[in-house]
Amino acid sequence: MWWKNATVYQIYPPSFKDSNGDGIGDIPGIHSQLDYIQSLGVDAIWLCPIYDSPQHDMGYDVSNYEGVYPPYGTIEDVEKLIEACHTRGLRIILDLVVNHTSIEHAWFQESRLSISSAKRDWYIWRPPRYDQDGKRHLPNNWRSCFGGSVWAWDEATGEYYLHLFTPQQPDLNWENEETRNAIYASAMEFWLRKGIDGFRVDVANAYSKDLSFPDAPVTDPQQEWQYASHLFCNGPRSHEYLREMGRILKKYNAMTVGELPLTPDIEQVLSYVSAKEGQLDMVFQFDMVHLGTGPDLKYQTVPRNWTLPELKERVRATQRLMDGTTDGWSTAFLENHDQARCVSRWGCESTPELWAQSAKMLAILVASLSGTLFIYQGQEIGMVNAPASWGMDEYKDVESKDYYEFVRSTSHDDPVALAAAKTALQHLARDHARMPMQWDGTPHAGFTTPNATPWMRAHDNYSVLNVKRQTLDGQSVLSFWKRVIAIRKEYPDVFAQGVFCHTNADDKLFIIEKEGDGRKLVVVLNFTPSEQEMDLGAKLGDQSKLLLSNAGESVHLLQPYEGRVYLV
Numbered sequence: 001m002w003w004k005n006a007t008v009y010q011i012y013p014p015s016f017k018d019s020n021g022d023g024i025g026d027i028p029g030i031h032s033q034l035d036y037i038q039s040l041g042v043d044a045i046w047l048c049p050i051y052d053s054p055q056h057d058m059g060y061d062v063s064n065y066e067g068v069y070p071p072y073g074t075i076e077d078v079e080k081l082i083e084a085c086h087t088r089g090l091r092i093i094l095d096l097v098v099n100h101t102s103i104e105h106a107w108f109q110e111s112r113l114s115i116s117s118a119k120r121d122w123y124i125w126r127p128p129r130y131d132q133d134g135k136r137h138l139p140n141n142w143r144s145c146f147g148g149s150v151w152a153w154d155e156a157t158g159e160y161y162l163h164l165f166t167p168q169q170p171d172l173n174w175e176n177e178e179t180r181n182a183i184y185a186s187a188m189e190f191w192l193r194k195g196i197d198g199f200r201v202d203v204a205n206a207y208s209k210d211l212s213f214p215d216a217p218v219t220d221p222q223q224e225w226q227y228a229s230h231l232f233c234n235g236p237r238s239h240e241y242l243r244e245m246g247r248i249l250k251k252y253n254a255m256t257v258g259e260l261p262l263t264p265d266i267e268q269v270l271s272y273v274s275a276k277e278g279q280l281d282m283v284f285q286f287d288m289v290h291l292g293t294g295p296d297l298k299y300q301t302v303p304r305n306w307t308l309p310e311l312k313e314r315v316r317a318t319q320r321l322m323d324g325t326t327d328g329w330s331t332a333f334l335e336n337h338d339q340a341r342c343v344s345r346w347g348c349e350s351t352p353e354l355w356a357q358s359a360k361m362l363a364i365l366v367a368s369l370s371g372t373l374f375i376y377q378g379q380e381i382g383m384v385n386a387p388a389s390w391g392m393d394e395y396k397d398v399e400s401k402d403y404y405e406f407v408r409s410t411s412h413d414d415p416v417a418l419a420a421a422k423t424a425l426q427h428l429a430r431d432h433a434r435m436p437m438q439w440d441g442t443p444h445a446g447f448t449t450p451n452a453t454p455w456m457r458a459h460d461n462y463s464v465l466n467v468k469r470q471t472l473d474g475q476s477v478l479s480f481w482k483r484v485i486a487i488r489k490e491y492p493d494v495f496a497q498g499v500f501c502h503t504n505a506d507d508k509l510f511i512i513e514k515e516g517d518g519r520k521l522v523v524v525l526n527f528t529p530s531e532q533e534m535d536l537g538a539k540l541g542d543q544s545k546l547l548l549s550n551a552g553e554s555v556h557l558l559q560p561y562e563g564r565v566y567l568v
């Protein structure tokens with residue numbers, strides 16, 4: 001199983017590399033950077049959705065699974081990319097977005113034609129509820145993931161359709177076997193036959209819904225729609241559907257990594273990834289990256305709303321999946337296209353030195369965890385969030401825009417409320433991960449041609465923070481990441497497969513101890529911008545080797561944001 005000790009590099013196609021000067025990244029652009037990707041030492045790439053789409057949610061609204069979004073290229077470009085990856089020994093996985101389609105998908109177009117359409121039942125339609133006065137009401141009070149109701153009214157047929165995300169993303173009806181088979185054929189087998197090595201499975205635990213659609217408890221009486229995500233995750237037939245999918249994947253020996261939001265219970269996670277289940281090979285758990293977000297609304301929070309003991313607890317909780325007694329496999333990640341940059345969230349940007357040190361320390365943290373390692377484009381050079389001075393017009397994500405408009409309308413344009421919303425977005429918005437990859441110091445960070453207008457503005461810092469500079473610098477974040485990936489590969493028993501056994505309690509240092517194959521890994525991370533004393537003597541015994549360090553070797557003193565890994 002190639003994926004067990006692997007490092008996967010995630011690519012966001014619109015923002016990686018533009019090959020033709022239209023300001024949008026594309027498949028030939030990705031192809032042109034395979035040397036760079038391979039120089040990192042990674043084993044596989046994962047591409048976010050490349051399918052045809054009206055882009056209401058950046059391709060997570062697919063209008064045709066068997067076509068490529070024209071600005072990204074053609075099917076032939078993808079075939080060439082698959083071949084080029086395989087020639088180099090790189091694997092390639094695609095995103096599988098099958099909880100919902102775009103409203104522009106032919107299936108939905110047919111479904112909405114009439115109540116008696118042959119594909120009516122391919123989506124989730126419900127009639128209105130009427131009260132005693134004959135007034136029309138929605139089927140229930142659920143709030144969608146990006147705000148507003150989950151139900152959209154269809155005037156022509158007089159019913160509502162369900163959409164857990166935007167109204168342009170109607171949920172498919174997985175109860176219908178014909179629909180499921182169409183999904184498998186069109187979204188999965190079409191690409192599996194072309195030789196891809198697996199899928200990242202979007203919201204893998206939301207396909208099966210509680211068909212009674214019960215109202216959610218009212219947690220915020222001020223709001224019309226209530227938090228309901230716990231009601232639409234892990235529905236009754238979830239495992240059955242994933243097992244069915246698993247049988248298809250098996251024919252092609254394809255791997256899967258599923259997204260498993262809102263599932264903190266480790267037994268429940270295991271029920272999806274236990275090897276004997278034949279469902280998913282591994283999942284992304286969100287315990288760590290959701291720390292510091294608002295409990296009801298994601299952006300109802302303030303920057304750095306977390307403590308180190310909380311972070312440790314979440315790391316420990318997710319790592320329990322691989323405690324040596326289970327047959328489950330895990331993932332380690334700090335970033336993806338839905339998360340702000342990890343240095344801005346957990347590290348420090350106040351000086352160039354602290355920025356570099358904290359980016360390296362976070363590399364050590366995530367690479368020391370068990371499971372398959374995922375790194376996101378730009379993480380390897382320590383890219384950071386958009387500057388605070390940028391206005392809201394630089395934010396393009398539907399989630400950011402919807403939230404800002406929600407605050408504007410509910411607060412009646414209150415400047416204090418809007419400033420708080422902007423501050424939260426500057427800290428946590430998905431946009432920060434979606435800005436152009438910083439290749440060099442030329443205009444737009446070398447992401448596109450100098451005269452082009454990139455679809456998102458490149459960060460102001462690109463002339464100092466870019467791949468080219470860091471490639472030439474043996475002490476750069478990039479050079480450090482390459483070392484980290486290589487070391488992790490050299491000792492799979494303690495890195496990818498080790499058992500997390502202990503962490504310390506204080507709020508400055510994060511010490512992780514892991515066991516594997518008769519040896520131990522001791523990881524020490526200073527999460528503060530100041531020097532810290534420590535005493536590792538007893539933990540290291542008299543036979544230990546320093547595998548990785550972003551600073552000195554003193555066993556008694558840690559530099560600001562220093563990180564070290566010992567093999568004992």
Ligand code: TEU
Nearest residue numbers: 057060145165202203259261298338399
């Ligand atoms: O995300 C699903 C998901 O779990 C979201 O709730 C996620 O937590 C969200 O980004 C909150 O900020 C996937 C994709 O990764 C995301 O980009 C899509 O918008 C979403 O599905 C809909 O397809």
Ligand code: CA
Nearest residue numbers: 018020024026
């Ligand atoms: Ca392009």
